[in-house]
Amino acid sequence: MATIDIRSVSKAYGGHAPVLTDIDLSIRDGEFIVLVGPSGCGKSTLLRMIAGLEAISAGTIAIGGRVVNDLAPKARDIAMVFQSYALYPHMTVAENMTYSLRLKKTPRATVAEKLEAASRKLGLDAFLARKPKALSGGQRQRVAMGRAIVRAPKAFLFDEPLSNLDARLREQMRAEIRKLHAGLGATSIYVTHDQVEAMTLADRIVAMHGGIIQQVGSPLDLYDRPANLFVAGFIGSPGMNFLPGRWDAGARAVRLSDDSALPVERAIDLPDGSAVTVGVRPEHVGLGGDGGLAAAVDLVEPTGHGIILHLRLQDQPFKALTTDRRYLTPQESVRVTMPADRLHLFDGNGDRIA
Amino acid sequence: MRAIGTLAHRLAILVYIAFALFPLFWLVKVSVTPNDLLYSEGIRLWPSRTTFEHFRFVLAHSDFPLFFRNSLIVSLATAFAATTLAGFAGYALSRFAFRGKLTVSGLLLVTQMFPLVMLVAPIFKLLSPLGLTNSLTGLVVVYVAFNVPFACFLMQSFFDGIPRDLEEAAMIDGASRFGAFRQIILPLTLPGIAATVGFVFTAAWSEMIFALMLISSNEKATFPVGLLSFVSKFSVDFGQMMAAGVLALIPACLFFLLIQRYLVQGLTAGAVKG
Amino acid sequence: MTPAPRRPFLQRLGDRAEPWLYSAPALIVITAVMLVPLVVGISYAFRDVQILNPFSGGFVGLDHFRALAGDKAFRVALVNTFWWTVLTVLIQLLFGLILALLLDTPFRGRGIAQALVFLPWAVPTFLTGLNWAWLFNPTIGPLPHWLHALGLLAEPSNILSDPNLALWGPITAAVWWGIPFFAITLLAALQSIPSDLYEAAAIDGANPFQRFWSITLPFLAPVIAITVLLRTVWVANFTDLIIVMTGGGPADRTQTVASYIFTQAFKRLDFGYASAISLVLLFLLLAYALLILLLRQRLIDRDK
Numbered sequence: 048m049a050t051i052d053i054r055s056v057s058k059a060y061g062g063h064a065p066v067l068t069d070i071d072l073s074i075r076d077g078e079f080i081v082l083v084g085p086s087g088c089g090k091s092t093l094l095r096m097i098a099g100l101e102a103i104s105a106g107t108i109a110i111g112g113r114v115v116n117d118l119a120p121k122a123r124d125i126a127m128v129f130q131s132y133a134l135y136p137h138m139t140v141a142e143n144m145t146y147s148l149r150l151k152k153t154p155r156a157t158v159a160e161k162l163e164a165a166s167r168k169l170g171l172d173a174f175l176a177r178k179p180k181a182l183s184g185g186q187r188q189r190v191a192m193g194r195a196i197v198r199a200p201k202a203f204l205f206d207e208p209l210s211n212l213d214a215r216l217r218e219q220m221r222a223e224i225r226k227l228h229a230g231l232g233a234t235s236i237y238v239t240h241d242q243v244e245a246m247t248l249a250d251r252i253v254a255m256h257g258g259i260i261q262q263v264g265s266p267l268d269l270y271d272r273p274a275n276l277f278v279a280g281f282i283g284s285p286g287m288n289f290l291p292g293r294w295d296a297g298a299r300a301v302r303l304s305d306d307s308a309l310p311v312e313r314a315i316d317l318p319d320g321s322a323v324t325v326g327v328r329p330e331h332v333g334l335g336g337d338g339g340l341a342a343a344v345d346l347v348e349p350t351g352h353g354i355i356l357h358l359r360l361q362d363q364p365f366k367a368l369t370t371d372r373r374y375l376t377p378q379e380s381v382r383v384t385m386p387a388d389r390l391h392l393f394d395g396n397g398d399r400i401a
Numbered sequence: 402m403r404a405i406g407t408l409a410h411r412l413a414i415l416v417y418i419a420f421a422l423f424p425l426f427w428l429v430k431v432s433v434t435p436n437d438l439l440y441s442e443g444i445r446l447w448p449s450r451t452t453f454e455h456f457r458f459v460l461a462h463s464d465f466p467l468f469f470r471n472s473l474i475v476s477l478a479t480a481f482a483a484t485t486l487a488g489f490a491g492y493a494l495s496r497f498a499f500r501g502k503l504t505v506s507g508l509l510l511v512t513q514m515f516p517l518v519m520l521v522a523p524i525f526k527l528l529s530p531l532g533l534t535n536s537l538t539g540l541v542v543v544y545v546a547f548n549v550p551f552a553c554f555l556m557q558s559f560f561d562g563i564p565r566d567l568e569e570a571a572m573i574d575g576a577s578r579f580g581a582f583r584q585i586i587l588p589l590t591l592p593g594i595a596a597t598v599g600f601v602f603t604a605a606w607s608e609m610i611f612a613l614m615l616i617s618s619n620e621k622a623t624f625p626v627g628l629l630s631f632v633s634k635f636s637v638d639f640g641q642m643m644a645a646g647v648l649a650l651i652p653a654c655l656f657f658l659l660i661q662r663y664l665v666q667g668l669t670a671g672a673v674k675g
Numbered sequence: 676m677t678p679a680p681r682r683p684f685l686q687r688l689g690d691r692a693e694p695w696l697y698s699a700p701a702l703i704v705i706t707a708v709m710l711v712p713l714v715v716g717i718s719y720a721f722r723d724v725q726i727l728n729p730f731s732g733g734f735v736g737l738d739h740f741r742a743l744a745g746d747k748a749f750r751v752a753l754v755n756t757f758w759w760t761v762l763t764v765l766i767q768l769l770f771g772l773i774l775a776l777l778l779d780t781p782f783r784g785r786g787i788a789q790a791l792v793f794l795p796w797a798v799p800t801f802l803t804g805l806n807w808a809w810l811f812n813p814t815i816g817p818l819p820h821w822l823h824a825l826g827l828l829a830e831p832s833n834i835l836s837d838p839n840l841a842l843w844g845p846i847t848a849a850v851w852w853g854i855p856f857f858a859i860t861l862l863a864a865l866q867s868i869p870s871d872l873y874e875a876a877a878i879d880g881a882n883p884f885q886r887f888w889s890i891t892l893p894f895l896a897p898v899i900a901i902t903v904l905l906r907t908v909w910v911a912n913f914t915d916l917i918i919v920m921t922g923g924g925p926a927d928r929t930q931t932v933a934s935y936i937f938t939q940a941f942k943r944l945d946f947g948y949a950s951a952i953s954l955v956l957l958f959l960l961l962a963y964a965l966l967i968l969l970l971r972q973r974l975i976d977r978d979k
Contacts, residue, residue, distance in 0.1 A: 100569050117686065121575040133566035137588045147574035194574070413777055414788050421792045424806045424851065431815060444817040486701040493697035505698060512709050515960065516912040518933050519953030522719060522946035523712035525726075546708030549701045578693070607799035609915050614941055625801040629919065632805065639815045642805070649802050657797030661790055664859050 049111030049201040049234055050076050051097065056106035058092055058258075066092050067258045070106070077232045079225075083245040084255035084281070090238045091206055093255075097236065098204050099123050111201055121150075126195035127204040130211060132187045134179040134194075141166075141175040144193045165197045168227070185216045192227070205237040209244065221247055242282050246270070254278045276397035279326050285355055287326045287391070288365045294321050301325050301392070304361050307340055312387045315400060323400065326391035329355065332367040332383050334374065339384035342367075349375060358383065425650070432456065432643040439639060455644035464619055465645050468627030472606060473652070475537050475623055479544040480602040483552045484594060486545065491556030492582060496565070509550040517547065521614050528615065535617045543611055548601045555600060559593030560586065592663075599660035606653055624649050719950035726944040739951030748927045749935065749952065756931040759842060760911045763849045764903060770850065771857020772899075776891075778858065779865045796855035804919030807848035811835050811920075835921050838928040845916040845929060853910075857902065864898040865891070904967055908960055932956045 051074040059065040067089040074080050082090040095101040097108055099120035107114050115123050126147075134143050141162055148158045166172050169189045179187055188208065195203055205224075209217045225248055228235055239245055245252050246266040254261045254269060254277070262274040273279035279287045292301040292309070296319035300308035309325060317323070333339065334356070342365055346357035354374050358365040360383065367383060374381070392400040431439070432455050434448040442448050459465050493499075494506060524543060525534060533539030563586055571581035587594075609625040616626050628645055635641070720739060725731040743749055778789055795803070810816035811833055819831035834840040868890065876886045914934040917923060923930035923938055930938070932952060940949035 098569075098573055100572070119577070120569070120572040121577065123573075125573065127570065127573045129566045129570060131564055131566045133564065133570035135567060135571070135585055146571070150575040150580070194570075198574075410777060410780060411782070413773070414782075414792075417774055417777070417792045418788060420851070421795050421854075424803075424810055425794070425798070427810060427816070428806050431809070440814060444820050486704060490698040490701035493694040497694035497697075499691075499694040502694070505702065508702075508705070512705060514908055514964070515713070516933055516936070516953065516956055518912065518914055518936050518940075519716055519950065519957065520709065520712045521937060522724070522940045522949050522953075523716035524708070525940075526719075526724070526946065527712055527715065542704070543708055546704045549705055553701060603797060603799075607801065607915075609799075609801040610918070610937060625799065628805065629801065639809065643809070646802050646805060649799055653797050653799055653802075654794070657794065658790075661793070664793065664796075 050074060050109075051202060051234060051236070052107075052109040052112075053093075053097075054107045054109075056093070056096065056103060056108060058089070058096065058101065058104050065104075065258055067096075070260060072253060072260065072263065074234060074236065077234055079228050079235045079237065079248060079250045080253060081237045081239060081245040081249035081251075082253045082255060083239055083242055084261075086240055088255040089258040090240075090253075090255050094127075094204050094206055094236060094238045097202075098125060098127050124198075124201045125204055126198050126200040126202075127206065128191045128195055128208040130207040132179075132191040132208075132211075134187055134190055136179055139176050139178055140171060140182070140190050140193075143179065143190055144171075144175075144197050147194070147198050161197045161199075165193045168196065168230075169193050184212055185220065188212060188216075188220055192224070196227070196231070200233070202234040202236065205235065205239075207239055208237075210239070210241070217244075224248060242284065246282070252282075254281060256281075272399065273326075273391065274399050276324060276326070276393050279391055279393070279399075283328055285329050285366045285368065287328050288332070288360075288363075290325045290327075290360065290363055290365070292323055292325050294319065294323050296320075301390075303340075309385060309390065310387055311390060311392065315392065317394070317400065322395045324393040324397070325385075326393065327385045327389055329366040329368040331389035332365075332385060334367055334369055334371065334381055334383060336382060336384060339382040341380050342383050343380050344378055347375060347377060356381065428643050428646050428650070431639055432647050434640060436640055455640035456647075459641050459644045459648065463631070463641070463645070464622070464627060465624075465631075465648060467620065468622050468624045469648060471537060471622060472624040472649075475540050475544065476602045476605040476652075478537075478541045479548060479605040480598045482541065483545045483548040483601045484556070484597045486549050487552030487556045487597065488587075488590075488594065490549070491553045492560055492586070494553065494557045495560035496568075509553055512550045518610060521610060524611070525614055534615050535621050536615075537621060539615055540612060540623070543615070544605045544608060547608075548604055551604075552597050552601055555597050556590075556593065559590050559597075562593075563589050596660045596663035599656045599663075602656050603653055603660070606649075606656075716950045716953060719947050720954045721951075722947050724946040724950070726946065731947070735947070739948050740955075742948065743951055743955065748930060749932075751927050752930045752932045752935045755842060755927075755929060756911055756933070759846065759917075759929075759931050760907055762842075763846050763853070763910050764906050766846070766850045767853040767857050767906070768899070768903060770854045772861055772895075774854060774858040775861035775865055778862055793855040793859065795852050796859075798852065800852065800913075800915040801919055803848050803852045804845070804916040807844065807851070807916075808835060808920045811844055836925050838925050841921055841925055841929045845920050848916045848920065849910065849913070852916075853906075856906070860902050861895060861898065864895055868894045908963070911960070912956075932959075 051072075053070055053072040053074075056067060056070040057065055058067040070093060072080075082093060084090050092101055096103050097110075099115065099118060099122075103116050107116055109115065110123060110125065135146065138146065144165060145158050145162050148161060153161075162175070166175060169192060171186070171189055171193055174182060174186060174190075179190065182190065188211075191208065208224075209220055212220060221244060224237075228248075237244075237248060249266055251263060252266055252269050253263050256277045262269055262278045264272075269278055269282045273282060273287075276289070280289070290303055292303045294315070294317045295302045295308065296317065298308055298310070299315070300310040301323055302308055303325075340360060342358040342360040344356060345359055345364075348355040348357065353368055353370045354372070356367045356369065356374060358367060358381065365383070367381075394400050430447060433451040433453065434442070435450055435452045435454065438448045438450060490505075494502065528534050528539050528543075531539075533542065567585050567589070568576075568578070568581040571585045572578065576584060606624070608623075609629070612623045612626045613629070616622050619627070619630075622630070628642070628649065631645065632642055721734060721736060723731045723733050723735045723738075774792060778785065778792075782788075798806075810818045812835075813819040813831045813833055819828060819833060822828040822834075823831040828834070835844045872890050873886055876890055881889065911931070912933050914931065914937055917929055917931060917934045918937060921929040923934050933956065936949050936952045936956065939945050939952060
């Protein structure tokens with residue numbers, strides 16, 4: 048177990064735009080951190096730098112208080128689960144899981160003991176003599192996890208470990224990873240592009256975009272108070288609706304393009320007339336009633352559990368989520384309301400206001 | 402209509418097979434034809450009597466077993482040495498991003514493009530003061546150099562087929578880079594290594610120009626040198642010559658079976674070699 | 676931004692050197708046995724180097740090249756090289772392409788058929804040469820008799836000793852030996868064409884010929900181009916069959932530039948003259964490569 052401290056870390060490949068810029072992040076002992084962002088945001092690169100698979104261009108990374116910039120991966124005492132699982136095809140499950148212990152010349156009895164414990168925890172007892180080829184996708188995933196667990200390392204690194212599984216298995220493994228972490232309490236860093244995985248697994252989420260950390264916080268922090276337009280749009284599904292508007296200081300409301308006013312309850316300090324973006328999550332949009340704004344219905348998408356209405360509001364695409372099945376019958380238009388306490392406001396730079 | 406098409410297709414395949422095998426068949430046919438029938442039944446597809454006399458003579462009373470042994474030594478040594486060197490270099494090309502990598506691949510490619518025959522004279526001149534002319538070692542050195550570039554590309558393509566994740570996982574598990582190479586990558590590349598050995602062996606077994614130039618004594622002659630000098634000396638002993646030819650064919654065919662599965666990869670890697 | 680602390684010098688050096696350590700043995704052998712002789716060989720072109728003449732070795736300037744300009748055998752060799760290369764490559768390509776198309780259709784026994792038709796490639800080239808020389812020999816081989824029976828030859832004679840026909844001997848052997856190479860390469864390319872393309876074309880109403888024309892050929896074209904270009908160089912340099920089958924004769928009618936180099940070096944032991952010819956061949960090949968690169972650039976520019 049260990050803390051991980053990332054100080055002013057940057058990564059650039061000669062001559063190209065930097066992949067990571069000035070990353071600062073302190074990870075507490077035993078914490079489950081999820082790095083999330085679209086592909087190319089630098090999250091995998093950051094993970095590989097922590098693992099020692101990628102050189103650090105600038106800054107320092109410390110594991111358990113010790114700067115590891117110059118340490119080879121094998122000297123960092125970390126374990127990693129790869130997206131491809133990276134199981135050694137010519138070794139059996141048992142050999143795969145104990146390879147690191149054997150490299151460290153661990154006494155045979157200890158190896159057997161640790162293998163036993165890990166394979167029982169993961170339900171792999173029956174497969175120990177098999178080669179990876181003879182395993183299903185889910186079983187391979189477990190072996191990859193087992194290989195990490197037997198080592199009891201300072202930290203676990205996960206590089207999109209579930210993205211090669213089908214939806215149902217992914218859900219199941221997600222829960223298991225969470226349970227394992229609760230049991231082992233090991234510091235974990237988990238990279239994913241799937242915001243649902245991030246929300247369900249993380250103690251804290253690190254949202255990344257364009258090689259820069261956008262926001263660090265608990266899942267609900269990011270959901271309730273996204274720091275900027277990127278995080279607001281990335282977290283949550285279907286994504287948040289955005290409408291352009293102007294701040295009317297006198298009315299303490301946002302004026303949309305048709306001059307209709309959305310009152311805002313919070314204290315906001317903005318010059319009158321500045322451009323703002325209003326965000327509201329589809330699940331918070333109210334439907335029906337007499338008030339509100341008229342929106343044309345483009346498409347009705349039943350998901351079983353609910354209904355997604357694809358609307359056009361003042362010429363902007365706009366989504367609403369409801370469980371009211373009346374909306375399954377196609378209608379020309381609906382009236383939508385946006386509760387004042389559910390509105391998110393962003394300034395001209397896309398940063399959250401208050 | 403469709404049946405006619407299928408028939409034409411099978412027929413065309415048969416024509417190709419016949420064309421491919423006929424010369425080899427003829428070689429075997431003449432090698433088992435008794436001398437007295439050689440001319441009287443010259444163009445019969447199969448002689449009325451067959452004999453293994455030519456083979457017996459070639460094996461017992463000629464230098465061909467010696468040539469065969471020399472060729473085997475040279476080809477095996479070349480195959481193993483070239484594959485070893487190419488294994489390391491191919492690994493570097495496949496796994497490292499380093500300054501000069503493009504130059505190295507370029508250099509390897511260029512060695513495949515220029516006429517090797519233009520090296521005949523200088524290599525002879527350079528090797529003779531070193532005592533490496535008329536020596537099997539000298540021949541191996543030359544063949545290794547000629548085959549390493551192609552073997553490099555081949556090994557590189559085999560290494561490229563092994564995911565990087567595997568050695569990264571090994572390095573995180575506690576292996577050094579070389580340890581990961583030895584314990585994880587090499588075992589997985591074994592079939593590729595076998596194929597490379599096969600390709601290089603076949604090439605070395607066939608080489609003739611440099612063997613003719615560098616080897617001057619009968620004791621050091623490889624198979625092509627021995628066979629060609631036999632042909633120029635005893636050009637009427639067709640039965641024996643062809644029996645010797647059949648012998649030269651055997652190892653080549655064995656190695657062909659070994660590398661058959663990898664032909665495509667081998668030919669793409671060494672598109673310029675053949 | 677804090678810069679990453681500088682790592683120990685030795686460690687950085689080690690990281691830099693690692694790929695070179697892996698590739699050094701191969702590079703050293705190649706340099707010693709190929710590059711050094713190449714440079715030495717180029718210097719021979721301007722020197723008088725004859726193995727049988729102990730007083731040779733002096734600098735002779737451009738003498739070899741002057742001799743070459745008046746060497747009739749060399750001019751014949753140039754012409755022969757052209758025909759030998761063009762005919763061999765084109766016939767190999769034609770039959771290789773047909774074979775690849777035949778093997779691209781699945782049928783029972785395809786594996787065995789494939790192994791059999793590819794077998795010639797494994798036959799050592801010296802044996803290929805001897806074998807075909809024997810086949811063309813009227814005392815022992817059937818070919819002259821068959822050609823005579825077909826009316827292609829006035830009498831069952833050896834075409835290898837007929838100045839007008841001799842070049843066809845090595846070409847036939849080269850085609851026999853080289854078809855598998857083209858077939859294998861093109862077959863691999865054929866099998867990489869996604870089958871749903873053909874399905875889509877079939878649904879769009881294309882007949883087999885149209886499918887070949889609009890899908891197969893465009894897909895194969897780059898592979899064919901690159902294979903032909905590389906093979907051309909290779910065949911031009913390929914001397915084994917000519918040396919074994921005709922030794923350049925009769926009357927130099929099958930002598931190519933490459934085999935002429937070998938004859939000069941091996942039979943006449945005149946290394947200086949052989950190296951001068953080599954240099955000319957090298958320049959011709961370079962010019963060819965340059966021409967191809969320019970053509971390629973033109974085509975790329977046109978596509979833009």
